[in-house]
Amino acid sequence: MDDETTRPGEGPPVETLVATVRGVLPSLTPAAQTVARLILDDPGMVARSTITELSAASGTSEATIVRTARVLGFAGYPQLRLALAAASAARPAERLVPGDLAPDDPLSEVIVKVSRAESEAIEDTVAQLTAERLGVVVETIAGARRVDVYGVGASGLVATDMAQKLLRIGMTSNAFTDAHLALTSSVLLRAGDVAVGISTSGETPDVLGPLRNARDAGAATVAITNNPRSSIAQVADHVLISAGRETAFRPGALASRISQLLVVDCVFVGVAQRTFDSSQRALQATRTAIGDFLRSGRTKP
Template identity: 75%
Template sequence: MNAQDGPTPVNPVSTVRAVLPSLTPAAQAIARLILDDPAMVARSTITEFSAISGTSEATIVRTARTLGFAGYSHLRFALAAAVARETQQRLVPGDLGPDDPLTDVIAKVARAESEALADTAAQLDPDRLGAVVEAVAGARRVDVYGVGASGLVAADMAQKLMRIGLCSHSFTDAHLALTSATLLRPGDVAAGVSCGGETPDVLALLKAARKAGATTVAITNNPRSSLAGLAEHVLVSAGRETVFRPGALASRISQLLIVDCVFIGVAQRTFDASEAALRATGETLGEFLADTRRRGR
């Protein structure tokens, strides 16, 4: 990602954390300093930061552009604004500790998830979202791939699309998923969900779907990941994983926000068919539940 690829990151810290694994060693050194002390970076001139980081000014500028900023001064401004928003709390909420009281657990989890939702919504490009919506709305079939916590997101996307009459499936068996991906055709859609964008199973499935001619979509925190590189359309989520939040609450909730936006967009574009499908499935489920209750008496 560079400054021309999309909107300026709203939360520079979450952006840095997401792309850190895919940066060069020199850029990683700069990124870790941003994560460790964003206020210090915001205060430092490029000459000062070059001395602190042990990297050249040119490397600092390139790294800032890689992160989605026009240059180092733009990055400093974003960091300063982010620090200013946090007058009484750290820029990033503290990780959950083994001795944290439940009151702190509630506050930290709620804040992490709220920030993930806000950051995802702010950086979700309407044009990119619209392209995905158009592809899904016109697809003969939609495959959604995810493993672990991302598999839950994939299942949610598939069942939502199925409720409005689309042929959509998620998979827990990699072999079955690979079979399905191989049989996709041009005009079909394959979506891969992965927080870091490097899950081997999801990469293999999206690669197979792409080879078959399907339109490929990535939902990931890392716009520089291998998954993003395989996809025609990339929707970037926000949120991070920690020791006590593996498979991450914040990452999952931000991915679900993207799924909901895709679902609503598709339902809007296929309104008559979607409304009829929702009404029909709702009536069928209602009749089933009523019959089940009667049998249970």
């Protein structure tokens, strides 16, 4: 995997701290997850608590709290508290904890909560998507012989979107949303090819297996995931972090997909810029082909 997403001892940027905690939550130990959930539920309370107070509130040991802070990239709990305090001061409470949907929420509240989750997913993804990381992926894909994209479920929709975008600008690209076909594709890749794995959790076996095979076959590997500590992030040469959460009422939520689609769109535009002449020719050719087809269909009796 490429360079770490956090600087040693300093932790993630304040503006993405809560999103980072949410992303790494599935890869934490049960005890550390308890601490992390308190951070997500009430970051202000954690910022005000001493390590002894947080230990009592979470029912975990002080050592677990320190380990959790270090997993998040901080030197220790005092640095985590300072970051949470800064995050609480920089953003209103409702921004830090957007709130889940409840069975009795009126539709007016559903609109507010869903739209806020989508907009926050975009903001958090933008904050974590650096030009340096994006640039390396763009250059890798722009020079590829072939780009295969793996994803299942909601991430499979994003994989299909990425492959069709690259196809429109003349690149050889395929999306595989079936595990057997993905595995078949992955072992046939070679140096000069690129494999992209898309998984919110970063632990989807149907994506992780093909990406690992592609790496072993010599292809460059890219992961798009919420969790920078996930298995898929460890397999990939390059990792792009998305930020959207799925909930009980919104599995495969638009917030997860829209953050992944944002990353894909940025990659696509970057590749189209790097290959401008050939991309423009391909786009014009595909527009003409589709336009001719539609016009011929309208002229038939």
